[in-house]
Amino acid sequence: MEKLLVIDDDLGIQKQLKWGLTDYETVFAQDRQSAIAQLRLHEPKVVTLDLGLPPDASNATEGLAILEQILSLLPDTKVIVVTGNSDQESALKAIALGAYDYYLKPIELPTISVILERAFYLVNLERELTALEQRHSQDSDIIGSSEAILKARQIVDKVADTEISVLLLGQSGTGKEVFARTLHKKSARAEGPFIAINCASIPENLLESELFGYEKGAFTGAVKTTAGKIEHADGGTLFLDEIGDMPLPLQAKMLRFLQERTIERVGGRKEIPVDIRVVCATHRDIPEMVANEAFREDLYYRLSEITLKIPPLKDRDKDTLLLAKHFLNSYSRQLNKPCRGLADDAKQALLEYAWPGNIRELQNKIKSAVVMADKPFIGADDLMLNLSGGGGPAEVFNLRQVRETAESNAIRRAFVQADSNLSRTAELLGITRPTLYALIDKYGLSDIKSNNQVN
Numbered sequence: 001m002e003k004l005l006v007i008d009d010d011l012g013i014q015k016q017l018k019w020g021l022t023d024y025e026t027v028f029a030q031d032r033q034s035a036i037a038q039l040r041l042h043e044p045k046v047v048t049l050d051l052g053l054p055p056d057a058s059n060a061t062e063g064l065a066i067l068e069q070i071l072s073l074l075p076d077t078k079v080i081v082v083t084g085n086s087d088q089e090s091a092l093k094a095i096a097l098g099a100y101d102y103y104l105k106p107i108e109l110p111t112i113s114v115i116l117e118r119a120f121y122l123v124n125l126e127r128e129l130t131a132l133e134q135r136h137s138q139d140s141d142i143i144g145s146s147e148a149i150l151k152a153r154q155i156v157d158k159v160a161d162t163e164i165s166v167l168l169l170g171q172s173g174t175g176k177e178v179f180a181r182t183l184h185k186k187s188a189r190a191e192g193p194f195i196a197i198n199c200a201s202i203p204e205n206l207l208e209s210e211l212f213g214y215e216k217g218a219f220t221g222a223v224k225t226t227a228g229k230i231e232h233a234d235g236g237t238l239f240l241d242e243i244g245d246m247p248l249p250l251q252a253k254m255l256r257f258l259q260e261r262t263i264e265r266v267g268g269r270k271e272i273p274v275d276i277r278v279v280c281a282t283h284r285d286i287p288e289m290v291a292n293e294a295f296r297e298d299l300y301y302r303l304s305e306i307t308l309k310i311p312p313l314k315d316r317d318k319d320t321l322l323l324a325k326h327f328l329n330s331y332s333r334q335l336n337k338p339c340r341g342l343a344d345d346a347k348q349a350l351l352e353y354a355w356p357g358n359i360r361e362l363q364n365k366i367k368s369a370v371v372m373a374d375k376p377f378i379g380a381d382d383l384m385l386n387l388s389g390g391g392g393p394a395e396v397f398n399l400r401q402v403r404e405t406a407e408s409n410a411i412r413r414a415f416v417q418a419d420s421n422l423s424r425t426a427e428l429l430g431i432t433r434p435t436l437y438a439l440i441d442k443y444g445l446s447d448i449k450s451n452n453q454v455n
């Protein structure tokens with residue numbers, strides 16, 4: 001039987017609920033101390049809380065304080081506050097603090113039963129969803145349900161357990177390393193090491209010895225023989241991030257390694273066989289670099305048997321909210337701050353912002369919002385997004401373009417808010433369905449048409 005905690009100092013009401021709510025195992029408390037003790041003992045999914053409690057039952061101070069304590073101890077509990085007819089203001093304050101619903105006295109069993117039933121249903125649904133999310137994130141670390149990400153995930157599933165070389169293309173912070181790790185995790189090499197190296201962050205003269213290792217005395221400071229990243233990755237996967245920044249002489253050495261599958265350490269003569277799979281990533285336009293002879297064509301073809309484009313966050317519509325929710329849950333757990341969700345204005349701001357730093361930027365914004373927030377729902381102001389600048393340097397000053405960009409963005413946002421239902425999208429935008437169809441065609445929003453959920 002589901003457990004319900006009733007916090008009320010009126011013994012008459014306690015009795016009424018005990019005999020009236022037979023579908024639940026009802027436990028009682030009459031003040032803060034007993035309420036918290038019962039909460040810890042029974043961990044009820046739903047609580048009813050009378051706001052007027054001792055020491056001063058004539059106002060809501062103690063009730064609101066208990067509410068805050070309950071939500072910080074068990075953040076997913078649904079608290080229904082009960083208050084006198086004349087004190088709607090306190091009830092609204094409680095909702096702002098994170099109460100699930102409020103109920104004005106006198107208590108009528110049929111009404112409170114419906115509210116309770118809905119609260120239990122919701123809490124069970126939320127727990128199921130969290131469990132599903134956890135299972136899903138164990139299965140894959142790539143969070144997202146946009147068309148582009150689903151397609152990319154399918155490709156990962158197909159190529160992970162092969163030796164095909166994969167080149168990941170995408171802006172900084174789009175998740176290239178996450179994809180590379182997933183390729184490794186889903187391959188037969190999963191038990192072996194995953195070694196990542198960023199070719200752009202290591203000075204040119206050190207990159208060779210970092211990758212290939214060196215023999216003692218190979219250069220000043222080489223006091224002992226040291227294996228490089230390639231050797232460390234033996235039996236596993238080597239992730240070469242920012243491969244476009246690899247200097248040309250090293251590209252030649254890399255190509256030789258990929259053809260012969262043996263390395264020579266810097267200053268060494270011995271050929272050492274190494275068995276690795278190489279996954280590369282870059283934000284650069286490699287074909288253009290090839291055309292300008294800044295990147296070797298033969299190496300490019302060897303590294304990019306499959307090219308996987310990872311789109312920027314702003315083109316992944318509802319993924320932004322999905323990822324935001326994921327980061328919110330994990331940071332509120334990690335930082336022990338009971339954030340219950342995103343307020344509507346925060347969702348709107350997240351969808352409007354252009355995310356030049358992609359998922360890494362989103363992650364940072366949510367983390368600081370969780371730290372800064374002093375209410376249960378994160379608001380737009382907690383996110384501190386600079387919406388006026390459009391989030392990036394590519395500002396458009398042509399009036400027609402500005403209007404068209406704004407229109408197609410508004411359509412996408414409305415579509416997300418309308419849960420992918422076109423009739424509702426049209427309603428939200430204040431236009432007819434045919435007009436919406438015409439605009440979708442005009443702006444080439446074909447993904448919206450194909451994702452339409454007819455309810």
Ligand SMILES: Nc1ncnc2c1ncn2[C@@H]1O[C@H](COP(=O)(O)OP(=O)(O)OP(=O)(O)O)[C@@H](O)[C@H]1O
Pocket residue numbers: 141142143144170171172173174175176177178179241283323359360363
């Ligand atoms: N689909 C995703 N689901 C969950 N977290 C993600 C996803 N994509 C990226 N992240 C997170 O976003 C951050 C940036 O991702 P990552 O380092 O993989 O990006 P990147 O494209 O390799 O960036 P850079 O090119 O700057 O190295 C990481 O903390 C990562 O865990």
